[in-house]
Amino acid sequence: MSNLTMSRRFRLATGSLAVAGTALVLASCSSGASDPGTSGDSGASGDEPVTVTVMYKSSEFTEDMIAAYEAEHPNVTIEFIEYDETRLNAMMTAGDPPDIVRSGPNSNLFAKGLATNLDEYIAASDVLTEEDLLPANDAWRYDGTTRGQGSYYGIIKDWSPDATIWQNEALFEGTGVEPLDTTEPISWDELLEKAIALKDSGVEYPLGLEWGWGITNLLQTMIVQQGGAVYNDDLSEATLETPEAERAIQWLIDYGKSGVGVTSLNPLPDGQDAPTFIAGDMAMTMDGYWFGGNLQADEATTVAETTTMAPAPTFGERVSPIFGGVGAYIPSGSDDPAAAWDVLEYFMGGEPAAERAQTGWGLPILESLWEELPSEQPYQEQAKEAALVEAEYVKPLPDSPYVQLSQWDQIVDAEITAGIKGEKDAAQVASSIQEQMNTLLAQGKDQLG
Template identity: 50%
Template sequence: MLDRDISRRRFLTGSALVAGGAFGVPLLGACDASSGGDSSGGGKTVTLTVMYKNNELTKEHIADFEAKHPGIKISFIEYDETRLNAMLASNEPPDFVRAPAVGSAASNAQGLTTALDPYLDKSAVLKKDNLMAVNESFRWDGTRTGQGPYYGITKDWSQDATLWYNRALFEQAKIPPLSTTEPISYDELLEIAKKLTKKSGGKTQVYGLGVEWAWGLSSPIFMMILQQGGQVYNADLTETDMTTPEARRAIQWYVDFGQAGVGPTTLDPAPDGADLSLFLAKRMAITQDGYWYGGNFVKESEEIKNSVAMAPAPVMGDKRISPTYVGWGAMIPAKARHKDEAWKLMEYFMAGPPSEERAKSGWGLPGLKSQLSLLPQDLPYQKQAYQTTQAELSHVAQLPDSPYITGGGWLPVLDKHITRAIKKEITVDAAGKAITDEINKLLKQGKDQIG
C-alpha cells in the first residue's frame, strides 16, 4: 500500500494543502458536473490519466489492472496539488484523482466531481450497503455533506483521535495504564500527561502526550465541540463562533496543554514535525493517532511491540464520538474524458487486490465493511488494537465540512492565536474572538467566490 514510515500519513498537513490548493480554490466555469465523458468504443484502447501517489497505486497495481483490462492503458501522474489545480482550471483534468473525504465539500460545491451513484447502483463489487461510514463524508446534497450522492470512495482511514501509549513508561511512573475499552476524559488525560512528563536541566526528557500539533488542531477541536453538544458552523455553513462555551473549553484545553509543557507545540516542536520518532525512542508516553499508527511497529523491536497499546478516543462532554480527520480516497472529475474506464479502476483499487493488501497491512481501516476481517491480528498488540477498534467503530461520526473553507484556512489561524494565548499575550476569550473574526472573513471570501 504505502511506504512503511510516518510520511505515509502526514494526513492533516496533506489535507490542508489540498484544501488550500486544488480543491479549495474556486474554479467556477472550469468544470460542470452535468458534463459527461466519452468512453472506449470500437475496440480502441483508451488511455486513462490517473493522478495518485505512486506508493499507494503502485507500478505492480497498474500492470495488474492493465492485464485485466486490455482495452485500457494508464498514464500515471504523481499526485501534485498545484498541477491538479491547473489541470482542473484548463478543463483537462485527470480521469481518476486522489481526494480526501473530509474536505470534499469544497470540490463538490464547485461542481468539480462526478456523482458516482449511477455506477454504484450497477456495480457488482462496490455496493452502498458495504461502504464504511467514512464514505458518508464524500456525499453532498447541494448544501451539506452526509446526504445526497456519493462523489468519491475512501481507500482507507482511521478514527484519528484514538491514543497509542507505551505501557513501560506508565509502569516506570507507577501510573495505571489507560483502559483499552473505556475512554478517558480530556481533563484526566492532561493530568496523566503531566505525571508522565520528565524534565531535566530545563529540557524535556519524556513527553507525557503528543497531539500531532504540527498536523493541525481544527479536527480535534471540532470533535471536542461536538462531544459537548455544540456546533462548529451555523446552519448554512457560512459562519463559525469560537466564543461559545464549547469552543472556549476546547481552546482552553490546548492552551493548558501548551502551558503545561507535556507535549510538542509550535513553541516546542517535535524534531521532525511528528510524534513517531519520540514515541519510538521512548521519549513520549502517549500519542494521539489513529489505528493506522500500529503499522509503524510491525518491524520494530520486541520491546516496542510488547509495550504499545491502543486506547479509545478521549472525550470532552457527554457525547462520545470518534471521527476520522481525512479519509483519503479517489474521485472522478466532472470533466473527465473516460469516466466509465475510471470507474473500472475505482472498482479495482477500492475492492480488488490493492484494497485487500491495504487491509492486511494494518496501515488503516478498509473502506469496505466486508474487509474488516482482513485486518492483521498476528501480534498481540495488533489483536488488542483490532478489538479496541471494533468497539470504537460504534462511535464513528462525521466532522462538519463547510464548502467555503477547509483545513488549509483553519490551521494557521488556530495555531497563531492559541500559541499567543499559551504565551499569555492574549486571553483565551480574546483568542476565541480573534479566531472567529478571521475564520468568518475567510468563510465570506469563500462564499463570495463560490456563490
C-alpha cells in the first residue's frame, strides 16, 4: 500500500512539472510537430525491425507489459529508460528524444512545440477514440493559446477528480453533524462549518486537504468556481487582487486557524492523510477516487465499511478539478511517431489499461474501461458511480506557459501560512502572491521568447 500511495504522491507533486522544467531550458528546440500520418502506417504493424524508446517509470510501464507487447509484435523492440529529467534534458538537447515520454500536461510543453499533434492518430484509432476519451483528457489539449481545448498532444494514463472527499461516516455518529451528501456538492463554507463542528465534538482530524502536496490547485479551483480569473488574457500576469481570489484565500486562512486539519504549521508525520484516515482518526480527506485503493489494505477493513466518497465542494459553478493528469506524449522529434503511437495505444487503451482499472488505484481515461473498476465492496461501487458523475464536471485549471506549478506552490504556501499566523490579511496575501508570481511570469516569458 505504501509504495502505491507514495507513487501517487509523486505524481501529484511532480508529474505535471517535470517536462515543464525541461521545456523551459530548451530555448532552441524544434517547434514543428512530426507528420502524424495514420496509425495504419505504423512500423509496428510491418515486418521491418522497429525500436521504440520509452522513458517512463518502471513501476508503471512494467517488464511484463513490454514482454506482452513484443510477443504480439515480433518486429518491435521497446527500449525502456527509467524516467530521469536530467537524462531527458540531455536527449532533447541532442535532438534524439525518446519516442514516448511520461509527463503531466502543461502549456509550456505545448507552446514549445515539443509534443506531436495526435489528432490524426486519434481520428484513425479504434482504441483511443475521441468519443471514448473522457473530458479529463482535455488537460492534454491546446489550441495555441489555452490548455483544455484544441488539438490533442498526449493521453492520460489514469486520473482522478482530486477534490472529491472521502468520509468515514462512523466519525459523524453522535456529533450532531450530518455526513456529506454523496450526490450533491457542499459549499466550501459549509464544509468548513462541518469540520469545525466535528472538531468541537472531539474528532482529532475532521478534514484533511493533503496540504503538503500543494494548495495552489485548491486556490485556483475556488477562484474558477466563482467565475474569477487567475491570469490575464494572454496568461502573462497573475490577477489575484480580486474578490474571488480574496475569498478563496480567506477560506484557506480560516481553515488553518480553525485547527481542523493539517497545514505546513502542523504536518502529519507520514506526509499524507491515508494512515491517519485508515486509523480512524480523520473524518474527511480531500483525495480523489484513487484514494480508495488504500481501503483495500487489511488494516483498513473496518474503516472501509463506513466510508463513502462525496463530490468536490463548490463556490458556485460545479468544477471538479484533476491535479495530476499524468500520462505520456510523443516528442515532436521522435524517429518513428507512428510506431510510438502503436505502443502508446497499447499502454493507454489495451490490456495494461484494463489491468490498471481493475486495481482501483485510478480511473481509466476511456469510459469503456469503467466496467473494469472494482465494485465488490459497497464503497467501491459507490465511489465508481460518484466518479462517473463527477467526470462530467472536470475542467482543466488555468495554466500559463511561463511558470511551473511548483513555483506557485512555494509562494502560495508561504503567504497563506503568514495569513494563518495573523501576519497578513487576505488582501495582503493576494497582493503579495500576485507580485511575486508576476515577477516569475515575466522571467518565464523572456525565457520562452
